[in-house]
Amino acid sequence: MGLSSSFFGQKFGISERDLDRYLGEALSRGADYADLYFEYLATSSISIDESIVKSATQGVSLGVGVRVISGERTGYAYSDDLSPAKILKAAATAACIADSPSKVDTVGLTSSLKHDLYPVLRAPIDQPLEERVLFVKRADAAARAKDARVIQVQASYADSLRHVLIATSDGKLSFDRQPMARLNVSILAREGEGTPQQGYSGGGGRVGLDFFTGSNSPEAYALEAVRQAIVQLSAVEAPAGESVVVLGPGWPGVLLHEAVGHGLEADFNRKGTSAFSGRIGQKVASELCTVIDDGTIDSRRGSLNVDDEANPTRQNILIENGILRGYLTDHLSARLTGSQSTGSGRRENYQHIPMPRMTNTFMLAGSSDPEEIIRSVPKGIYCANFGGGQVDITSGNFVFSASESYLIENGKLTRPVRGATLIGNGPEAMQYISMVGNDLKLDQGIGICGKEGQSVPVGVGIPTVRIDKMTVGGTAR
């Protein structure tokens, strides 16, 4: 596809000559590199509460970000107005900041290679609103019909369609159309006058409306949310102290995101501020662990045809059989460390500078039967679902919060336990993984990752794993 037939060519009449002129202005004070990121984002959301579709929102934002790099210095400016005068002003501002003795010229733009991972013909946002309203109404009805102990149901459906155009001074030109949809159900169940308990489920991805059927139907999410809340009604206090921990497959992969993923982002490693800095080639996990970040999986929430710096996303091996193999790099960290970008440069929107980020991060399946893993534990805790997590990448300490877990007693799951935070140290905790299941599962498409004030959609996945030692932050002795 050429620029003239692209979204920005058609809707805003942007030509290659315009892009050349803007990049030229960005480089006018001397620099090593410049790029432009045009973004048009349309979003809509619908929510139901107390069985009433109480509110719905839709809207549009657009803008362009101009970045100029010289050495380790980055100048950035943006405009929410696509008139040439405003873009040139942003380019001049960014140029002035970079102000460098080095000089490069723009190279003629050539369309970059990219994947075709989400060929959604009709983006959800272009479908009739009436169809999308039904999702939240169906989820509400299904949750309420399932169990009389359900006292509250909130469901929300949100979708977006982002068009981007990226042009770089080293000649890359890329367009992408990025659909996204997500349905969430959150419920509250109460037994008599007891404490209410929450349940939550949801899913989505870079998909069309036809995704929300079968195991991804509003009813399926609603029933899963109800199941979780009902389980919590009989939960006992979580144990306190060190314990054997078994993680169930899927969303508990957030462990990898926190324990190793962030610590392997190249901006921290280039600066030597990560607990994983300078450890390429070293053993940082048990030999059973192979961890991958893969932005190329069809239709996934964390996938991208091309990253936000016009580099195609890739399948990147982070840890192979326990050995640290590589970091996730963006343009700047790759250039400063003399490597190639791993296609991991991402940004929240045109108002932000890209940084190395994860896409879909998961551990490859091992050979153990999941049942056998649970049977191997005389006393421990099994975590089936998690809330969020957080990491201090410098010390390597990370936490993640279990929202559905069970005691393991004599190789069997017994009582459900209440929510608790688990804490460990990244490079150490991964060494304690002693069994890896054959049941790799990716999450349902609900992940949001925050870093330095920027949120981006991500995915995680993991098979059932046994961790021999981890600290569980409950209250029971």
Place this chain on the structure above:
Amino acid sequence: MTETELRIIAANAVQQALFSGATDAECTLSDGSEFSVSVRLGEVEKIKEADSCGAGIRVLLGQKQGSSYTSDLSPEGIEQMVASAIDIARITETDPHAGLPDASELGQLEIDLGLYSPDTLSTAEKIDIAKRAEAAALAVDPRITNSDGASFDSHSGTRVFANSRGFLGSYRSSSCSLSAVPVAKSGDRMERDYWYSIGRDHSQLEAPELVGRLAAERVLRRLGARKVPTQQATIVLEPRVARSIVGHVFSAVTGDAIYRKSSFLLDKLNHLVAHPSVTLVDDPNIPGLFGSSPFDDEGVPGRRNLVIENGFLKTYLLHTYTARKLGLATTGNASRGLTGSPGTGHGNLYLEAGSMTPEEIIRAVGTGLYVTELIGQGVNTVTGDYSRGATGLWIENGELTFPVSEITIAGNLTQMLENILHIGNDLEFRGSTSAPTLAIGGMTISGAQ
């Protein structure tokens, strides 16, 4: 754009919505500029500078409501936004409690809250301030071997709000902040920590040298941290951490949480919910502070609310919708971004200071954990269950001793509020939620064994 131009755009958007069939409408506009510079190891790393604006509208068609937003404030952009809001309102359902505040509830404070002060620093001066803060941090001790940089950020903007009940208000605000993030090393373990200062303008900031030195002292005292055994203990939260407890109480007293029965403080109005020494105030009317504003995001004037008085829960924090749901009056706590329906916000929400110095509290506690950082989201404000990752210093014989990390602290907010043993005299306003040093008994520490 000037404040007057923005006011005209907002008022016109409301008129257009009424003309297009809305029975009521409200429009929020914001226009602002941001600047940030970060330096690392003495060199400029990033500078960002930009202006941006946006508008949002909420329309009511009887008791049905929809909203829309745009980044395009041109007449065409506003027209499309209004049409889009009315379009999407059609698919929502009648909500008997939906609506704008009554005209009699609208208004704004007439006093000058001191929210704006012009930015008079040049880019070079801002770079210099950040460099001085980082250099001060690096100079404190040879164990500070690296830096995650220092940054100076500033922001100024105008906010406008108009509705179809006759409200039109606007105010300008500004803020700037300075932070430093040194990294220290001992053996093969590294730690980082930070310190920051914020003000309406740079004259209110702590000196760069002080910000750097405090950040350095904070990171140095983390070196050599170890786990402590799993046990029951008293914890002492320093102010930077204690304010998070105020945030959890806030989540539980919002009208939204109450009408959805999603709060551990449900049905507790006028009950004793905290130690009798606890008084929690929300006050948006204190000049210069970061939670202050002349009206809330529905055009209702802010007012001082005593949320907890001597341990008793005295009020929930409400906006028009949640007030109507609960049969009460709004407390002026509407808060919103540009789009959607209002949610609950707060002004300056703070726990009133006690009389003990932090040192006296540590001495009185004798043995326990002094907490300097909490991480993770393990707080459930429906059940009150609380479990978070913690970093700090061990208290022994009434003194701070060795550093502690990779442990969790756990309890339940209901008991934690009752078990507040001591409240410090060191209340400071570094944001819109604030608390002095707090000692809380009966917590479970999970660590080694």
